[in-house]
Amino acid sequence: xxxxxxxxxxxxTAAERAGAQRYVLRLYIAGTTPASSRSVENLRAxxxxxxxxxxxxxxxxxxxxxxxxxxxQIIAIPTLIKQFPEPVRRIVGDISSEHxxxxxxxxxxxxxxxxxxxxxxx
Numbered sequence: 001x002x003x004x005x006x007x008x009x010x011x012x013t014a015a016e017r018a019g020a021q022r023y024v025l026r027l028y029i030a031g032t033t034p035a036s037s038r039s040v041e042n043l044r045a046x047x048x049x050x051x052x053x054x055x056x057x058x059x060x061x062x063x064x065x066x067x068x069x070x071x072x073q074i075i076a077i078p079t080l081i082k083q084f085p086e087p088v089r090r091i092v093g094d095i096s097s098e099h100x101x102x103x104x105x106x107x108x109x110x111x112x113x114x115x116x117x118x119x120x121x122x
Contacts, residue, residue, distance in 0.1 A: 023047075023055040023105065024084040027095070030077040031063050039078040039095040046101050080104065 029036035091104035
């Protein structure tokens with residue numbers, strides 16, 4: 001006996017659920033510096049706008065929790081790790097570019113009258 005194939009409706013329901021998945025994020029920072037505070041604020045603003053109610057953010061201070069940083073093989077600060085949904089992704093360095101963060105989270109940037117500032121070139 002063959003297994004029934006999933007219907008188009010079931011596929012569409014699964015696709016909708018994927019769009020509403022909960023994101024599990026870890027942001028690794030170093031202390032309570034102004035740069036660390038900006039990274040947290042920028043990331044929360046981006047997540048509140050694009051993942052409202054669908055994300056968990058754990059902020060890890062590598063000075064206070066060095067074992068977590070070691071286990072995650074953190075070599076630069078700030079580092080954002082998207083643990084779920086898979087694939088696991090890392091964004092190392094500047095968290096101020098909304099476009100860069102959205103790409104790193106596998107999210108499509110949406111525009112609603114505001115434009116994202118492009119990252120400066122150096």
